[in-house]
Every structure is written in C-alpha cells, then in structure tokens.
Amino acid sequence: MQIGIFIGGAGPATGVLDIVEQAQRAEAAGFSTFGMANIFSHDAMGALTLAGAETEAIELMTAVVPTYPRHPHAMAQQALTVQAASGGSRFVMGIGLSHKIVIEGMFGYSFDRPARHMKEYLDVLLPLLNGEPVKTDGEHYRGQVMLDVPDAAKPVSCMLAAMGPAMLRLAGARTDGTILWMTAAGVVESYIAPTINAAAEAAGRPLPRIVVGLPIMLHSDVDAARATAAEQFSNYGNLPSYRSMLDKQGAANPEDVAVLGTEEQIETQLRQLREAGTTDFVGVTFGSEEERTRTEEFLGSLAPTL
Structure with a gap:
C-alpha cells in the first residue's frame, strides 16, 4: 500500500508558494503522493502545475475537482498542462460530482441524474487526455473538440470520487480507480473493493486503485485527538x-x-486498510502545527514498509 499526504481538507488556507513547499517536503519525506483538495481556495490544478515544476518524482493528485463548473475540454487542458509541467507521467486527475448542496445551492446547476452526467463527461474527457479528438452528441455535451499539448505524457491518469454503486461501476469500467473520503476499512472490504473490482474485470481492465483519504493524528490521548477531529x-x-x-x-x-x-495504533489501522483492499492511503493531518508535523513525520517513516 502506497502512502501519501493530502492538503486542503483541514486547517486554514495557505499561500500558493507554501503549497509548493509542502509538495517538496512531501517528496523529501518519501511519500508516494502529494494530493490537494479543490474546494473554496486555490485552484488545485493551478497549484499543482507550480508544484510539478519544483518536484521531481512524487505523484501529484487532485482530490477532487468538481466536474459541473468546468467543461471537460477545459478540464483536460488543465490536466495536460499539469502533466507537462511535472515532466513525466505523474499527475493523477481526481474528479467528482461534488454535492447537491454545492452544485445546485451555490452554483445554480441542476444535479439531476449525476451518474449520467459523469458518463457523458468521461466520453469527452478521456479521449482528450489521450491526445485524441472528440465528436460528441450527448444530452449534456455536444460538439467537436481537440487539444494539442505535445510536451504532456499521455494518457493522463483519471480517477473518480466514486462511492455510490453506479459511480463505482463507472470508475471500475472506465477509469483508473476511486478516491474515497470518510470511508473505513470495513466498508472498503465489504462494498467498495468488490464493486469496483468486479466492474473493472467485466470491462477487461486492470484492477483499479482504491485511494482512501482519512484524517490522521499521532497522539497519546485518543480521546483528545477524537475531540479535535470532531471540531x-x-x-x-x-x-x-x-x-x-x-x-x-x-x-x-x-x-x-x-x-x-x-x-x-496508527500502524494497526493502516494495515487493516491495506488488508481490506486499499491500494493507497493518503492522510490529512490536522490539529496544531506541532501535531501536524509530528504526524506527518511518523506517517512518512511508514511509507517504505506498508
């Protein structure tokens, strides 16, 4: 199981150059992946473009960019630019539907039939990520588009934030896997892994990645850590x-x-995730700066062994 670090899911917003420095520290610490949420602060792909130019080998991942506000052509163009800036095949574009309260309540789009929306979105996005032109006449997207980003390795890896059964089947059949949040080992083992793996097998695809993101804190007092997590x-x-x-x-x-x-205790919980079928664990540290640093250092020390 690969071990990475995610930012943007907890704590105050930070400056864009601080994000680049965090990516560099994650690479130096031996993490496999540096991921970034795309919520209501910096644009994740924009920040990772900068990070890609200042790192050498660490995988860069969005977790995740909502699809509704961005046309798939614009999404692909940004993704290929991150790939080009990183000088290799190390960008993973995690995309997702977001939530009804965001898409309808904040942006004013319809959230009707979200799985259908994502299917059509992938019809446009995936060929573009592979450098291929697209002609489509769907319910949501119609037109003919192409991209030419010669210095971007292709295809760019794409994963979905898939938790419902329809989205898990779509992720397994057409993408490189799922990126999860707030999903424990028992659910990965009994529901996530069987559903997405069966879909991939039926489509003749390799077993997908199952990336599990969870809050993590190294602390001698579990009750105190739980109280901070609750806040x-x-x-x-x-x-x-x-x-x-x-x-x-x-x-x-x-x-x-x-x-x-x-x-x-932390190592035991991470091994349970691995045994449940998790391919990648990405931790979101939280608490004080001292607590986050201590947790990140310990998690990095486990990266070669899990």
Missing part, C-alpha cells in the same frame, strides 16, 4: 455521500473513522 470534520457527516459511508461502517460521526492514536 474540524463534523460538517462532512452532513453530506449524503459521506454520511452513507459512515452509516455502512456503523460510525456515528467522522471522528469515528479517523486514524488516531499512538504509533502502534
């Missing part, structure tokens, strides 16, 4: 897709699935 992540329990994952685990709140505790 920072409680809102995720109110979003239907994450609520569904928590309910499948029998977890009341987001802090109940966070990775918390001593070195031994």
Whole structure:
C-alpha cells in the first residue's frame, strides 16, 4: 500500500508558494503522493502545475475537482498542462460530482441524474487526455473538440470520487480507480473493493486503485485527538455521500473513522486498510502545527514498509 499526504481538507488556507513547499517536503519525506483538495481556495490544478515544476518524482493528485463548473475540454487542458509541467507521467486527475448542496445551492446547476452526467463527461474527457479528438452528441455535451499539448505524457491518469454503486461501476469500467473520503476499512472490504473490482474485470481492465483519504493524528490521548477531529470534520457527516459511508461502517460521526492514536495504533489501522483492499492511503493531518508535523513525520517513516 502506497502512502501519501493530502492538503486542503483541514486547517486554514495557505499561500500558493507554501503549497509548493509542502509538495517538496512531501517528496523529501518519501511519500508516494502529494494530493490537494479543490474546494473554496486555490485552484488545485493551478497549484499543482507550480508544484510539478519544483518536484521531481512524487505523484501529484487532485482530490477532487468538481466536474459541473468546468467543461471537460477545459478540464483536460488543465490536466495536460499539469502533466507537462511535472515532466513525466505523474499527475493523477481526481474528479467528482461534488454535492447537491454545492452544485445546485451555490452554483445554480441542476444535479439531476449525476451518474449520467459523469458518463457523458468521461466520453469527452478521456479521449482528450489521450491526445485524441472528440465528436460528441450527448444530452449534456455536444460538439467537436481537440487539444494539442505535445510536451504532456499521455494518457493522463483519471480517477473518480466514486462511492455510490453506479459511480463505482463507472470508475471500475472506465477509469483508473476511486478516491474515497470518510470511508473505513470495513466498508472498503465489504462494498467498495468488490464493486469496483468486479466492474473493472467485466470491462477487461486492470484492477483499479482504491485511494482512501482519512484524517490522521499521532497522539497519546485518543480521546483528545477524537475531540479535535470532531471540531474540524463534523460538517462532512452532513453530506449524503459521506454520511452513507459512515452509516455502512456503523460510525456515528467522522471522528469515528479517523486514524488516531499512538504509533502502534496508527500502524494497526493502516494495515487493516491495506488488508481490506486499499491500494493507497493518503492522510490529512490536522490539529496544531506541532501535531501536524509530528504526524506527518511518523506517517512518512511508514511509507517504505506498508
């Protein structure tokens, strides 16, 4: 199981050059992946373009960019630019539907039939990521488009934030995997892995990646760490897709699935995720600067062994 670090899911916003420095530190610490959420601060692909030019080997991942506000042609153009800036095949574009409260309530788009939207989105996006022109006449997207980014290695890897059954089947059949949040080991083993792996097998594709992102804190007092997690992540329990994952685990709140505790306790929880079928764990550190640094250093020390 590969181990990476994600930013943007907790704590205050930081400057764009600080993001580049965080990517450099993650690479120096031995993490496999440096990922960034795309919520209401910096544009993740823009920031990772800068990070790609200042790092050498670490994988760069968005987790995730919402599809509704960006035409798939614009999304592909940005992705190919990140790939070109990173000088190799190390950008993974994680995309997702976001949430009804965001898409309808904030942006004013319809969130009707979201899986259908994503299917048509991929019809345009995936060929462009492979350097191929696209002609489409779908319900949501119609037209003829192409891109020419000669210094970008192709195809750019694409993954979905897939948690519902229709999205998991789509992710397995057409993309490189799923990026999860607030999803515990028991749910990966009993639901996520069987669903997405079966879809990939039926489509004749390799087994997909299952990337699990969770809050993580190294702390000798689990109750204190859980209380801090409750303060920072409680809102995720109110979003239907994450609520569904928590309910499948029998977890009341987001802090109940966070990775918390001593070195031994954290390592045990990570091994459980690996045994459940997780291919990549990406930690979101939280708490004070000292707590985040201590957790990140310990997680980096595990990266070669898990």
